[in-house]
Amino acid sequence: NAGVTQTPKFRILKIGQSMTLQCTQDMNHNYMYWYRQDPGMGLKLIYYSVGAGITDKGEVPNGYNVSRSTTEDFPLRLELAAPSQTSVYFCASSQSGQARETQYFGPGTRLLVL
Amino acid sequence: AQSVTQLDSQVPVFEEAPVELRCNYSSSVSVYLFWYVQYPNQGLQLLLKYLSGSTLVESINGFEAEFNKSQTSFHLRKPSVHISDTAEYFCAVSEIQGAQKLVFGQGTRLTINP
Numbered sequence: 001n002a003g004v005t006q007t008p009k010f011r012i013l014k015i016g017q018s019m020t021l022q023c024t025q026d027m028n029h030n031y032m033y034w035y036r037q038d039p040g041m042g043l044k045l046i047y048y049s050v051g052a053g054i055t056d057k058g059e060v061p062n063g064y065n066v067s068r069s070t071t072e073d074f075p076l077r078l079e080l081a082a083p084s085q086t087s088v089y090f091c092a093s094s095q096s097g098q099a100r101e102t103q104y105f106g107p108g109t110r111l112l113v114l
Numbered sequence: 115a116q117s118v119t120q121l122d123s124q125v126p127v128f129e130e131a132p133v134e135l136r137c138n139y140s141s142s143v144s145v146y147l148f149w150y151v152q153y154p155n156q157g158l159q160l161l162l163k164y165l166s167g168s169t170l171v172e173s174i175n176g177f178e179a180e181f182n183k184s185q186t187s188f189h190l191r192k193p194s195v196h197i198s199d200t201a202e203y204f205c206a207v208s209e210i211q212g213a214q215k216l217v218f219g220q221g222t223r224l225t226i227n228p
Contacts, residue, residue: 004157031213040123042204042218043158050213058215090157097213099146100165105157 002026004106006091012112013081021076021109023091029104031097032074034058034066036087037108043090049074050097081113116141116207118219126225127195135190135222137205145207147188148216149179152202161203164188175199200226 007022025032030051035043045058049068063085065077074093078085088110092103121136139145146165150158162173169181179190188205205219 040220042118042206042220043216044218045215048215092158094214099208099210099212099214100163101214102160102163103158103214103216105150105159107155107157 004091004093004104006089006106006109008109009107010110010112012114013078014114015081015083017081018077018079019081019111021078021089021091021111023074023076023106024072025074025091025093025104026072027093027095027104028071029093029095030071031094032068033092033094033103034064034074034076035090035092036060036085037090038087046076046089078111083113085111086113087111116145116209116217118205118207118217120203120205120219120222122222123220124223124225126227128227129197130194132193133191133195133199133224135203135205135224137188137190137219139186139188139205139207141186141207141209144210146210147179147181148206148208149173149177149188149190150204150206150218152204152221154201158204161190195224195226197226197228199224 033048034046047066049055091106094101117140148163149161151161164181172178206216
């Protein structure tokens with residue numbers, strides 16, 4: 001079973017370019033999350049979704065957009081890449097979003113903006 | 115709002131030695147506590163969590179953590195580490211009420227030397 005998959009694994013962008021980070025889960029989880037991990041820092045929540053068609057902002061949403069058209073997919077879009085968006089991006093999912101639940105993480109996408 | 119502080123960014127130890135990774139948190143409300151582990155080139159995975167009951171929780175691979183409410187700590191320990199424990203360890207908290215929004219510490223990189 002694949003769990004949470006992310007593509008691409010690594011990408012270099014020029015300032016001002018756009019791209020979409022893909023995330024797919026095969027566990028039929030309702031909740032999905034996007035985090036960024038900067039060097040020496042903990043993960044910070046960018047956006048999350050409680051189900052298809054419903055998304056909400058996390059702690060650091062500026063410069064990003066998301067959509068959730070299906071239960072399985074939760075893409076993250078960068079419209080105008082900036083050097084400050086250089087980071088490792090993790091997608092995660094959980095069944096019902098309850099505070100006690102375990103989140104399941106993908107392997108991450110490393111993004112470098114030059 | 116919650117915050118999590120991991121007091122050591124890096125911890126080098128010799129194989130078969132004991133280790134303690136420290137985690138302190140701040141919150142005005144009750145929280146659940148988690149330790150996640152990130153092995154090289156992988157996403158995060160749950161190591162253990164404290165929800166209620168006994169303040170000592172254990173993982174399947176020999177780690178344990180103790181919830182200390184008075185000191186607002188959730189330190190992670192293992193009496194004898196192995197090379198395979200080399201990873202980055204993240205402490206996280208989530209408010210008990212409402213949907214889960216994990217707040218992560220900065221991470222501790224555990225390096226096991228032979």
